Amino acid sequence: MPMKWKVEYEALRNALSAADLSPHLFKRLSLEKIEPDEALLGRTRDWIISLKQDPGWAILEPNLTKANAFPNAYFLAAEKGFSERSDHHHALIFEGFATHFLERKDFQSARYAILEWFRAWVRISASDYIDTFIKEVGPDLAQEEIDDLLRHLLPDILDTFFALFDDPAGLRNSLIDTVTLKFFKELSLAIQEEKTNHSTLQIDALTTAFANKIPMLNAQVNTKFLRDITELEMNGAANIMCAPFEYVRDYYATIGMSATISQQVITECVEFCWSLRKLDLDEGPAFSRAINICDFFNKDLVEKLVNVDTTSNWEAFGHNSTCSDFLVFQAELADRPARRQILELGLKICPGHRNSSLLLSFDYLHDIDDILLKSAPIPSARMMIKWGKDSIEEMFEKADACLRQAEEIYPTNEKLDKYKKRVRNEKARLGL
Amino acid sequence: MNPFDELEIDPRLDARSLTEKLRQKAEVAPPEERERIQSIWQKLTLNKSDRIKWAILAHPRPASARAGEIEKLKQSLPPILVRFPEITLVARDSDIFLMPSYAHEKQRPPHIFSEED
Numbered sequence: 001m002p003m004k005w006k007v008e009y010e011a012l013r014n015a016l017s018a019a020d021l022s023p024h025l026f027k028r029l030s031l032e033k034i035e036p037d038e039a040l041l042g043r044t045r046d047w048i049i050s051l052k053q054d055p056g057w058a059i060l061e062p063n064l065t066k067a068n069a070f071p072n073a074y075f076l077a078a079e080k081g082f083s084e085r086s087d088h089h090h091a092l093i094f095e096g097f098a099t100h101f102l103e104r105k106d107f108q109s110a111r112y113a114i115l116e117w118f119r120a121w122v123r124i125s126a127s128d129y130i131d132t133f134i135k136e137v138g139p140d141l142a143q144e145e146i147d148d149l150l151r152h153l154l155p156d157i158l159d160t161f162f163a164l165f166d167d168p169a170g171l172r173n174s175l176i177d178t179v180t181l182k183f184f185k186e187l188s189l190a191i192q193e194e195k196t197n198h199s200t201l202q203i204d205a206l207t208t209a210f211a212n213k214i215p216m217l218n219a220q221v222n223t224k225f226l227r228d229i230t231e232l233e234m235n236g237a238a239n240i241m242c243a244p245f246e247y248v249r250d251y252y253a254t255i256g257m258s259a260t261i262s263q264q265v266i267t268e269c270v271e272f273c274w275s276l277r278k279l280d281l282d283e284g285p286a287f288s289r290a291i292n293i294c295d296f297f298n299k300d301l302v303e304k305l306v307n308v309d310t311t312s313n314w315e316a317f318g319h320n321s322t323c324s325d326f327l328v329f330q331a332e333l334a335d336r337p338a339r340r341q342i343l344e345l346g347l348k349i350c351p352g353h354r355n356s357s358l359l360l361s362f363d364y365l366h367d368i369d370d371i372l373l374k375s376a377p378i379p380s381a382r383m384m385i386k387w388g389k390d391s392i393e394e395m396f397e398k399a400d401a402c403l404r405q406a407e408e409i410y411p412t413n414e415k416l417d418k419y420k421k422r423v424r425n426e427k428a429r430l431g432l
Numbered sequence: 433m434n435p436f437d438e439l440e441i442d443p444r445l446d447a448r449s450l451t452e453k454l455r456q457k458a459e460v461a462p463p464e465e466r467e468r469i470q471s472i473w474q475k476l477t478l479n480k481s482d483r484i485k486w487a488i489l490a491h492p493r494p495a496s497a498r499a500g501e502i503e504k505l506k507q508s509l510p511p512i513l514v515r516f517p518e519i520t521l522v523a524r525d526s527d528i529f530l531m532p533s534y535a536h537e538k539q540r541p542p543h544i545f546s547e548e549d
Contacts, residue, residue, distance in 0.1 A: 007496060008505075008508060008509050008510055009509065010496045011496055011505055012502070012505045012506060012509065014496055015502050015505050016502065019502060038501070042440070042501075043437050043440075043491050043493075044491050045493075046491065046492050046493055046494055046496075047491070049496065050492070085492055088491075088492055089491055089492065092489065092490075092491055130488065133444075133487075133488065134484055134488075136444060137443070137444055137445075137446065137483075137484050137487045138446075138480055138481075138483070138484040139446075140480070141480055141481065141484060145480065145481050148481070149481045149484060149485055153485060153488065153489075157489075
């Protein structure tokens with residue numbers, strides 16, 4: 001009988017104490033954004049009872065009514081120490097906060113809540129609290145079943161969080177929600193940076209699930225891109241034809257990219273440009289639009305190929321030819337002298353690249369055209385004037401150099417002989 | 433919602449105690465509530481792992497932190513047990529005399545009767 005007395009009265013006393021303190025702590029920990037309802041206060045009565053026995057309570061209690069003291073007071077209290085029972089409450093409370101914030105797209109608060117949810121689970125998992133709990137609640141559960149349960153416990157919650165993002169990559173409608181996507185990326189990085197000094201099944205499963213989120217989303221985006229590009233109608237409007245390229249560009253500009261995706265997009269873009277050329281549509285706006293969009297990926301690929309020896313950009317290895325193919329198309333659209341720089345880059349990336357060599361060779365011949373155009377109006381008599389002779393000689397030295405370059409870069413250029421003859425004739429006319 | 437939180441039951445209960453607790457609740461519940469309790473019972477007992485998963489994901493709820501409205505908790509307090517039998521007070525004739533109060537007097541009250549008396 002005395003026990004009955006104690007429990008009933010203790011329950012009332014604890015309920016009154018929780019009703020007094022919990023609303024303050026809920027509000028402070030939710031960054032002043034959540035007012036707990038009666039049901040939640042009822043469910044979490046043990047929270048305050050447990051906290052009162054923790055070293056961290058000495059920091060929380062005097063700050064309960066000070067909104068500005070949080071969340072720092074909580075961080076300090078966590079450093080001072082919470083029991084696993086209190087952290088069990090914290091994990092569930094922050095899970096609720098995270099859901100609340102994500103539903104409202106309050107990403108800054110959601111990031112804080114998810115990180116604290118994660119940290120609470122990490123602290124719980126540092127002890128044998130969960131193991132003891134499971135042994136107490138399910139003593140007849142086989143070890144395999146326990147392992148399976150722990151492996152799925154936290155990743156399943158993570159999935160419910162991410163389900164609330166509502167398609168940030170626009171997999172259903174092609175419209176990227178860049179704000180949500182940025183949050184998605186930053187959160188994944190933040191979790192990966194969290195230091196967990198111990199390894200448990202549930203925490204390892206959670207960190208792996210976090211680490212896999214972006215690669216999994218990337219894979220979905222890539223699948224969608226490849227499907228869209230395969231189903232493309234080549235005689236459509238430029239904006240429709242280039243939509244898949246714009247989609248991946250917007251996605252990877254937000255999430256960051258790997259050489260794998262760069263080479264994949266560039267391969268598709270080069271294929272797309274060749275298809276347009278075969279259909280005589282390369283003069284249309286789709287060609288230049290696709291090149292301009294995919295320049296974002298090619299720049300990344302170029303950088304990785306240039307540094308492939310010094311860094312671990314091994315994913316880019318072997319895609320030099322595709323990269324230079326793209327640069328050739330880009331050079332066709334560029335004005336001089338940018339064109340020559342692009343072609344030289346193409347040859348640097350892929351030495352001996354046929355089309356880069358051919359176009360660069362022609363570009364040097366184009367320089368000879370310019371020289372010949374300048375020299376044509378000069379009367380041969382002018383060569384008698386000393387100062388004039390020097391500058392004209394210099395001009396034709398440059399023409400010779402261009403001829404050598406053009407020949408060296410692409411010896412089988414069929415126009416070389418014609419240009420050599422033109423230069424020779426002009427020099428003869430001027431008496432050089 | 434977590435079934436343990438929904439029915440305000442201790443997540444640490446084993447399957448047998450849980451069944452007993454839910455049976456008690458169902459007995460006094462109206463028909464539609466009884467169906468809800470039955471579906472929760474199925475949810476918690478069909479698969480052992482599920483019950484434990486829900487238990488981990490429910491707020492710890494020891495007996496000293498039971499849920500429910502505070503008024504109900506007050507009503508559920510057991511009656512105060514009396515250690516000694518109740519004393520029956522009976523009024524006597526002398527109780528009708530009102531004695532003057534001397535509380536304001538710091539010294540002893542004055543003699544009403546003279547020494548000769």
